[in-house]
Amino acid sequence: MENYNLPEDIEKARERIDELRQSIRHHNYKYYVEDNPEITDYEYDKLFEELKALEEEFPELITENSPTQRIGSEKIEAFETVEHKAKMLSLDKSHSEQGLRDFDKRIRKRLHNSQIEYIIEPKIDGLGIALYYEDKTLLRGATRGNGAKGEDITANLKTIMTIPLKISTETSLTTFEVRGEIYMPVDAFQELNNSRIDKGMEPFANPRNAASGTVRHKDPKEVAERPLDIFIYALSYNEEQKFKTHLETLKELKKAGFKVNEYEKAEGISAVIHKINQWEHKKERLNYEIDGIVIKVNDLTSHDILGSTTHHPRWAIAYKYPPNRKTTRISDIEIMVGRTGKLTPVAILEPIHLAGTKVSRASLHNEDEIKKLDVRIGDEVLVEKAGKIIPQIIKVIKEKRQGDEKKFEMPHKCPVCGSAAKRFNGEVARKCINAQCPAQIKQRIQHWGERNAMNIDGLGPKLLEKLVDNNMVRHFADLYKLKTSDLQKIERMGEKSSENLLKEIEKSKQEGLARVLYGLGIPYVGEHIARILTENFHTIDKLMETSEIRLKQINEIGPEIAQSVVSFFKEEKNRELIEQLKKEGVKMESKEYQREQFLEGIYFVFTGALDKYTRNEASEEVRKFGGRVSSSVSKKTDIIVRGKNPGSKLEKAKEEGITILNEEQFIQLLEDKKMPSQV
Ligand code: IVH
Numbered sequence: 286m287e288n289y290n291l292p293e294d295i296e297k298a299r300e301r302i303d304e305l306r307q308s309i310r311h312h313n314y315k316y317y318v319e320d321n322p323e324i325t326d327y328e329y330d331k332l333f334e335e336l337k338a339l340e341e342e343f344p345e346l347i348t349e350n351s352p353t354q355r356i357g358s359e360k361i362e363a364f365e366t367v368e369h370k371a372k373m374l375s376l377d378k379s380h381s382e383q384g385l386r387d388f389d390k391r392i393r394k395r396l397h398n399s400q401i402e403y404i405i406e407p408k409i410d411g412l413g414i415a416l417y418y419e420d421k422t423l424l425r426g427a428t429r430g431n432g433a434k435g436e437d438i439t440a441n442l443k444t445i446m447t448i449p450l451k452i453s454t455e456t457s458l459t460t461f462e463v464r465g466e467i468y469m470p471v472d473a474f475q476e477l478n479n480s481r482i483d484k485g486m487e488p489f490a491n492p493r494n495a496a497s498g499t500v501r502h503k504d505p506k507e508v509a510e511r512p513l514d515i516f517i518y519a520l521s522y523n524e525e526q527k528f529k530t531h532l533e534t535l536k537e538l539k540k541a542g543f544k545v546n547e548y549e550k551a552e553g554i555s556a557v558i559h560k561i562n563q564w565e566h567k568k569e570r571l572n573y574e575i576d577g578i579v580i581k582v583n584d585l586t587s588h589d590i591l592g593s594t595t596h597h598p599r600w601a602i603a604y605k606y607p608p609n610r611k612t613t614r615i616s617d618i619e620i621m622v623g624r625t626g627k628l629t630p631v632a633i634l635e636p637i638h639l640a641g642t643k644v645s646r647a648s649l650h651n652e653d654e655i656k657k658l659d660v661r662i663g664d665e666v667l668v669e670k671a672g673k674i675i676p677q678i679i680k681v682i683k684e685k686r687q688g689d690e691k692k693f694e695m696p697h698k699c700p701v702c703g704s705a706a707k708r709f710n711g712e713v714a715r716k717c718i719n720a721q722c723p724a725q726i727k728q729r730i731q732h733w734g735e736r737n738a739m740n741i742d743g744l745g746p747k748l749l750e751k752l753v754d755n756n757m758v759r760h761f762a763d764l765y766k767l768k769t770s771d772l773q774k775i776e777r778m779g780e781k782s783s784e785n786l787l788k789e790i791e792k793s794k795q796e797g798l799a800r801v802l803y804g805l806g807i808p809y810v811g812e813h814i815a816r817i818l819t820e821n822f823h824t825i826d827k828l829m830e831t832s833e834i835r836l837k838q839i840n841e842i843g844p845e846i847a848q849s850v851v852s853f854f855k856e857e858k859n860r861e862l863i864e865q866l867k868k869e870g871v872k873m874e875s876k877e878y879q880r881e882q883f884l885e886g887i888y889f890v891f892t893g894a895l896d897k898y899t900r901n902e903a904s905e906e907v908r909k910f911g912g913r914v915s916s917s918v919s920k921k922t923d924i925i926v927r928g929k930n931p932g933s934k935l936e937k938a939k940e941e942g943i944t945i946l947n948e949e950q951f952i953q954l955l956e957d958k959k960m961p962s963q964v
Contacts (some may be wrong), residue, residue: 291342298343302351305336309352310451310542317446318544327781350450351420357440357505364436364501370462370522373429374825375596376408376579376603384629385580388602389554395599396587404531405560407546407568408577408603409516411468412497414442416517421452428500431677441500442467444509449542456541459523463538465517469496470572473512475675476746492574514573516638517543530583531866550583568606568640577605609640610669612682615662618693620700624728625808626717628696628706630655632666632678639670647676651713652695658664659683661690698723709808709845716808721858726760727753729806733761737812738804739793743786751857760862761804764790765869796871797876801866805859809849817841818850825863825873825911829854865897883958884912888921893928893933895948906955918943 292298312329316322333352340347347354350908380383392401393849413429426442427435442448445467452458469477469492477495479490489495499511520534528534530551539545551557561578582588582600617633637644640732643813647668647792649655658681663683670676674958695698699706699717701724702898708715727749734744741764750759757771772783796804802815802825810818821839822828828850836847853859867873874882889899889907891914904914905925918925918937925938926946938945946954954960 291339293792295343295346298339298657299346300340302336302343305332305339306351306383306451308332308451309336310920313352313446314449314453314650316453316540318542323721325779345832351437355443355446355450356509357443359440359505361503361505364438366430367425367427369427369432370417373413373415373432373435373464373521374593375432375599376601377597377599378577378603378605378606380605383604385558385561385604386554386581389557392582392587392600392836394589395591401587402583403551403557403802404535404581404583405551405556405557405564405565406547406548406579406581407544407571407575408579409466409468410491410493410574410576411466412493412500413464414438414467414500414515415449415464415521416442417462417464417522418452418458421454421459423448423450423659436501440505441502441508444505445513446934447515447544452541452543456538457526458520458523458541461520462522463517463543464519464521465515465543466575467496467500467513467515468492468573469511469513471571471574471689477511491825513821515544516577518546524763528585529579530582530585535583541919551580559633560938563771565606576938577603581602585773594890607804608669610679611639612636612665612668613644615664615666618655618662620696621725622699622701622722624732625806626699626706626719627714627723628695628699628717629714630693632660634666634668637668639668641675642670644668644670644676647678649678652708652715653713655695661692663687664919665850709844709849718808719855719858720805720807720853720862721760725806730758730761731762731884732806733764733804734793737802738800739796740800741786741793743782743788744788748775748778748786760865762862762865762869762871765794765871794871797872797879798874801825801871801873802828805853807850807853807865809846814846815840821874823878827865829860863956865876880958882911883960884910887912887923887960888919889914890922890925890934890938891918891928892925892938893931895926895928895951897952898946903951910955 288725292301304467309329309332312322312324316329336351337353340353356392377388379388382872389401391813393399396673415427415429415435416423417427423443425437426439428450429435429436443450471492474489474492474495481488488659489498495511496513499508499513502508505918517538518535519527520538528537532548535545537549551560557580564578564925580602584589588598588600592960593599614635615632616635619631619633620630621629623629630652632647632649634645634647649658649660659680660681662680665682667679667682668676669679678779693708695708695715697706697715698704699719699722702717702719702722704717704722706715706717712776718727730753731744731746733747744764749758752775755775757767758764767787769780769787772778773780778786788938792884797819799812799816799819802818804812805811817930819829819840822831831851833844833851836842836850837844872879884907889904889912891903895903907914915922918934918941920941921937922941922943924944925934926944926948927935928948935945
């Protein structure tokens, strides 16, 4: 940590803390909300570290809403129920242009107005929440619940960087409640699901479910790991200034530091309909899902006149887009190879435009799914790209079959590297068993660096993409050969971030066998099995020598795992990889074993007779803990143990300045399992 010249006087500290918090808030807004940072990550980190250092020095100055306090360490027992400042209503909805025209007619009639000014906004397919601020400070965040009462999820919401913990001083807003929609960006959703599949967990059906599951997670640390975001679309309660229009409100919310989505003004319902049609195409390019457009009367006095039903306000309506389905033909079925070697059949489609994008591929998941759908090459199929983002084949139009459609067989060899692709008992997937299959490399290295594996912070997918594409890294072992100068050649990698990454890589060498085994990505070896294997074998060498029979004797290790482990270590390429990792200094023993091996690399020489041991017994003790024993003193000798009547070796040791232990000290050393400090 750097030396910041921390003030000693608490008043000066308070001033500096205020300054830092304001500056960090400003830069958070620039980075997370506007995606337009004014300073480098390094400069930002410096501000943040200085604030952390000051708060450590003056813990009495820590406030709940300091930027350092976003991630709570406490797990949540149960979410408390809280009452909303104003009831959270739903929206009326329409699926047709006529429905919108009827809505407009009702309003014009009630307001005696020939043309209404509307604001249209994307209807985010997420999770409605309310945020309550007092004195410009976030006090509470809650789910919609039954509309009147929701669950207090403040601790989780605070981890969302686009939610200001304190709002800008540039607005009159002080004590108020806002409404918004929490969502998970599409790319983050896909990434989350991939990692869940790798871990053998059930993937979320869509981003909405992922967001909803995340926001109700009991561990804020886990929530912080999953990138949620928010759009604020309404001010539901305000003690200060009243606004005249919805537009004015949105502008003020933006000024306060909230993330407000794009909106458009439309004069009259025909203009609204025109814009809705434009959005139907535009929506497909967004990194979040929308299921329609919300149309709101702009004038706020009109809201009061129109009022609400018990279900929805009369001044707004949601137009829902029709589901995106079309038929097309399957021209071929290709195989993709994933991280764990899983072969996924992908249908190559005659391109269609669906929901604004060209669709030319759709996953068929596995051979069972192919059987279930009875899908054949040449078939006409119904494809849907609805809430699921990813196009799905819904069904085969069997009436359209010509008779020349071809059945598809999953290959028994990996199409990328030619190794065997096996389907193990009970598994739906067929997997390539070659750990060095090029298609698997990128994803494997990423898995190696994962938090629960070797825990290499900063080894993200984008960086890895570049490392692998530039041939800087072909397998895990190459990570350990990287130099700062190599990394700095990569765009966006400065000196500091390169050094940090190298430190992380260096640190990972000590993670121990269990994490190494998990990181290797051996089929069927998840974190739990990796731990069991480690407890039973302690070193990778012993595990590599073992047999299926011996493995199957271990509780929880079934035939599939046993076979998978043995065939993994049989592969010559995998054995080479292990050798390389060892050479780079990656520890391949259990942590306990490492602790036991406290004499690793230490050379002993005995001279004279010991009381409690024979020479052989003493040597055996040294070897047991990883040390070496030689008969004569040399430059390599680290310790000489002197018994009774020592010989000339002792004199030589004294000349060389080698550490000399008597028998008592030697016994002490074995008991302490710690090298004496003078060595
Ligand atoms: S305004 C009183 N605006 O859609 C009106 N809602 O189906 C409050 N939603 O509960 C809603 N995007 O969770 C509004 N731009 C937007 C929205 C939006 C998504 C959600 C919201 C609401 C649900 C109704």
